[in-house]
Amino acid sequence: MDTEPKFFETNPTAGVVGKPLNRVDGRDKVMGRAKYAAEYNNLPGLAHAVIKTSDVAKGRITGFDTTAAMKQPGVLAILTYQNIPKLAKTPNDADGKKAIGAPMGYLPLTDDQIHYAGQPVAVVVADTLERAQYAAALLKVQVAADKPIASYEDPKAQLFDPEKIQDGKADGHVKRGDAQAAFAAAPVQLTHKYTHAINHHSPMEPGATTAHWEAPDRLTIYESTQGVTRTQKSVSTMLGLSAEQVRVVTKYLGGGFGCKGSAWPHTILTVQAAKAVGRPVKLALTRPQMFTGMGHREDQTQTLRLGATKDGKLTALIHEKTSTTSPWDNYAESNSKIINMLYECPTFEASYQLARANVMTSTFTRAPGEAPGSFAIESSMDDLAYQLGIDPIEIRLRNYAEKDPTNGHPWSSKSLKQCYARGAELFGWSKRNPKNGATRDGRLLVGWGMATASYPVHNSQGTARARLYADGHAVVQSGATDLGTGTYTVMTQVACDALGLPMDKVRFELGDTKLPTAPNSGGSVAAGTVSSSVYMAVQDLWQKLIKVAVLDKKSPLYRAKIADVEAKAGRLQLKSDPKKGEGFADLMKRADMSDVEGNGQGRYGSGYEDAQAAANADQSKKDEAAHHSMHSFGAHFCEVKVDPDLGTVRVTRWVSVHGAGRILNAKTARSQIIGGSIFGIGAALMEGTVRDQHFSRYTNASLADYHIPVNADIPEMTVEFIDEHDPHINAMGVKGIGEISMVGVSAAVANAVFHATGKRVRELPLTPEKILGAKAV
Amino acid sequence: MMDSNTPEPAAQPEQDGRRSFIKQAGGLLGLALAPPLISQAERLTAMSKKVEGVTEMRLKVNGTVRTMQAEPRVTLLDALRERLDLTGTKKGCDHGQCGACTVLVDGKRVNSCLTLAVMVQNKEITTVEGLAKGEELHPLQQAFIDHDGFQCGYCTPGQLMSGVACLKEGHAKTDDSVREWMSGNLCRCGAYPNIVAAIRQVEQSGFKG
Known part of the structure; x- marks a missing residue:
């Protein structure tokens, strides 16, 4: 170009x-003037819809009793699979799913089946919100319940090899050299298991749709989405309309973090409801419905085997991931990608195993794959450093990848060494006592940890x-x-x-x-x-x-x-x-x-450097179709204070330094890095949605019970960027920073906890009972 | 002046909005929340006029009395957003867990999702739309812009209202105090350090609510 x-x-x-x-x-x-999706009140005859969801996770709907609900004043419609306006196409078959670009291979209210707890079973429309809510409460749904499978850990769950993951966008098997032989021959061998709790994006604005049929064949929807075009495609395909007959408007969006990247069921249900009642309809998910309405980061276990020489040089990395998916889709975050590319290592092998359970499909969650994948590799690198008595930064420098290990391509730009150096300087890393459990502030244990971050420039x-x-x-x-x-x-x-x-x-x-x-x-x-x-x-x-x-x-x-x-x-x-x-x-x-x-x-990305190669590349190879490998790199430094009696961890200092191409606005970019780090601190220390293993229902689907960081959890934070001029990635030289901000964060926290306590905890989140229960190394 | 629809609060509302809600709700609805409240609740229920179905309500919001037709079960939050088209106040959880719906009632911060509209007639309600004087921003609004105290902006109205109250309460004298007293307002974008900086700057400028 x-x-x-x-x-x-x-x-x-x-x-x-x-x-x-x-x-x-x-x-x-x-000033409160920014209008979000559920705030277009001045549409003529605007009605309110609420979703009635299933309490059971598996079963069949045997009937509805709408008598009491329909008697309520103001009720306009109670829509179920029996009477909701039909769609031209649903994602319930593979072709439909692909054409729609649906995140989930099943659309509720298309039949009598119940596949997961929280699945919509009816939509109630009324003239006011309160009337819709009350009528939904009065609506009785009769269900023949079955015993659900809750996760890959369920004894009834059957593990299978998906071959491809992420809707076919990533390979389920990656092999470079003979990693098994290299691992067997390695003088230093580490084998560790890492588990990651279910995480929910939990944007402050719940998913919301306002649907207005301006004519029988012309629809406008005000939607809380990260992509108006993708939503337009999904909705128009399901309705059998051409794209331009559906207009999607999203002027303001109250956060997304991945969960608003696709059109989830509530969007089309609102459109169908508006069609049914012949009035504009507004629907906002309730907070509990946000836990079963827009995807999540899946529950997962990773086993990472790391082989190295005695001077800390990697010789083998073998990664296996086991996770839960829905009854229809083979979705798993591609954790292995970052483990494959982060360090120079001659051999690599990765595989994935999935188990179907009665849950909705998990979806991309900020740094999908890179966030949990970096937790595994960056914890193990810290172990390697500790075992060999090498400084954590030094161990990373010894394995520094001067070119992309996965394909031998040169980097379009890489400032990781500068990130380490500047981060260490800002943090005061040279004053770190290499001994674990040896630094105290009064009765509190003090730990310093760091981790590398990276995120690709996608085509x-x-x-x-x-x-x-x-x-x-x-x-x-x-x-x-x-x-x-x-x-x-x-x-x-x-x-x-x-x-x-x-x-x-x-x-x-x-x-x-x-x-x-x-x-x-x-x-x-x-x-x-x-x-x-x-x-x-x-x-x-x-x-x-x-x-x-x-x-x-x-x-x-x-x-x-x-x-x-x-x-x-x-x-x-x-x-x-x-x-x-x-x-x-x-x-x-x-x-x-x-x-x-x-x-x-x-x-x-690759399409900028070589448009033709990127266009012709296989779906899973698009990012590496050009001559350079394109990634942002960075480093996070964390100080924690751990209460030795209570096992509580507080992050007390934070430094992030990133090289991410041109930074367009130093103020908003700093905010984004801080925000991503806080998102990662949440995953590290407190976030985890618990699925009851008998009923496959979430036990903490609220913001009181699913803990995200609050103001008092977060210290002052320092962020810097390394000035990078990258001519290969796009006309502006911008790499993007939304996800790298959280990559490596949970490992930096866990590494700091390890330094503070001598206890290595590999199960996120690092809640007090895990820290108290762990043994010091 | 007492409005016949509004029972006298069981006690002076405390600074914690949730607790004052429970006491008021206990009085209004006669809920058996705690034994000591029962007799009081019964007394108040007997004094209150029964409100049923759609009735006219008057809310004084940002200095203007607004009239609307609504049922007594309508929350202040839904009254503001759905009846009065004051959508600046946000619904994040509807359960008093996130703080996005924070407004001031008689100068005190409350979760409007846990407050019934019928309870706050004849009280001064201030929402984010009422912070600025015309186009002249409240110092905390300007400080939020200057310190980038938000990203998506959805928690922002609640943060601002809580922040204004936090300053007035005298809880903004140190960074740690701000962190503690602003922890009822969740921000998923993670603007916390910037929110602290904004509130502290207004505090240090000598602004007195």
Whole structure:
């Protein structure tokens, strides 16, 4: 893509890009004006829907008693599998699932079967929320219950080899060299089991849909989704409509973390309910329904075997993962990917085992695979360091991968050594007592731990439109979403620098399928893909103006060759003689142009470096189709204080340093890294959804019982970025930071606990009873 | 002035919104929550006019009296969001567990999801929409913007209302105190260090509620 302009070249010194500017949507958010999916109240005749869910995890619906519920005032409809409007396509067969892009191979209310606790069995619609809720409570559902399977640990569960995982996007078997032989021959052998509790994304805004049929064949939905385009595709396919007949709007999104990356059942159920009652319908999941309505990170055990030489050089890594999946899908996070690429190691082997249980399908959860995978490898690396008496950073440097071990490709950029060095400096790592259990603060045990982080640059692409007005303001658009990551703000910054305009002259619009198509905000692709799209859209607009200038007798650029003209800070000028040129306003005024519009396509990852290779690559090979391996890298440093009597752990200091390409906004980026680290601290210390092994029901499906970190759990945190110029990944040189922020976090905490106590706990979360119950090494 | 629909609170509401709710609810609904409350509850029930079905309610929100038709089971949160279209106040859990619905009632922070609208007639209700004076932001709103005290913005109205109360209560004098007294407001994006910084900055600027 050498012919395409790059931000590095057109804007060698960035203007507002990278600056720690306040969010452009900040005012709307602090004033309560930002409208989320369930807040479009002014639709004509808006009705309220609630979902009635199943208490049992397996069984068959034998009947409904709607008498009492239907007698309630204001009740408009009680929809069940027997009377809900039919769909053109469901995900209940493999073709349907693929066409819809559904996260789950089963749609509730399509038959009488119950497969998991919390499965929707009816939708109740009424004129007010209270009436819908009360009627749903009065609705009686008769069920013939069966005995469910709760997890892969259930004695009745049958383990199987899925061959492919993540809906076929990742291989279930990976082999590099002869890892078994290398492990057998290794002078140092570590074999450890790591378990990870079920985690729920728990965004503060529950999943919500407001569906409005504006005509029998035209639908608008206001949706809490990380991708309006994916939702549009899912819903239109299920309805048998063409994509443009369904408009999806997501102006604000109250967090997602992966659970809003797909269209879950409640979305289409709301659409069907609106059809049934002939009125716009609003539905928001309750908090308990959030635990059975939008996926989760699956319960899983990893066994990692690590072989090394006596000076700490890795010779073999063998990884096995066993996890729970739903009755229909072979979903597992691809933990092995990060274990395969993080360190130089000549041999590697990975395999997966799944067991079907009566649960809904698990789904991508922030750093899917990388988060739990890094817990295993980074805990084992810490063990190796301890066993050999080598500093934890030094052991990582001895195994530093100068090129991608999985395929031998050079890295597009990698600043991991700088991350270690700067992190260690900020943290004061050199003062660490290498002995476990030897540092105290009064009666509390103090531990320092660290871990490496990495996240890939996934292949992705998107589009944007930029309209520049002759009076010097601009509107830039892309159908992206802003989960709180700062999309509104950073895209405005990119557009400003590309256009040479100040922040208050540019408005960036997103979150609507009427805008140019953008990918899901997920997999850390949004910042790089959308910023590149915006940048390219502005370049397109300049090209249009340059064509006008060179034909304009009154322009200083008259008869110049198009290729000799450049746009810099809103001025069109000769590359060879920048004094010769003019601003866009004068040119547009003479040409009687009120505005000019540009369209751009941004490519991100392998598709940027080699579009054809990426397009032709097999689904599971797209990210490595080009000539470079593309990853962010970083390091987390953690101090904990452990109460030796109570086993409680508090994180008391935190340092994260990352090399993630160009950082678009230092303020929002810092917030994202802090946020991801806190997400990881939650997984490390407190988060775990408990499934009752007899009934396969969650016992703690609420925010009082499923603990996420609160303010008092979190100390002041330090974040820095290593300045990286990566010309291979996209026009902006942006890698994305949404997920790397949490990779390695749980290991950094566990390693700090190990240092504090001498106790190695390999079961997340590290709750007090596990720490008290463990033996010091 | 006593409204006939509003029983006298069982006791002065405490600063903890949840506890004051329980006492008020105990009085209003006559729930047998705890033995000492029963006699009081019975007394209050006898004094209260029975409210049934859809009735007219008046809520004084952000200085303006608003009238609506609603059933007595409607929570303050749903009254604000669904009846008065004041959607700034958020529903995160509907069970008093997340704090996203925090509003001020007579200057004290309460979870509006655990408060029935009928209970707070004739009280001063302040929501996030009432913090700014026109377009002039409350200092804490500006501090949240400056310190990036949020990402997705969904917990933000609750954080702001709690933060305003926290300052007024005198609980913002140290970082640790802010962390403790702001721990009823969950933020899944993890803006906690920035929220602490924002509240502390307003405290240190000498702002007095």
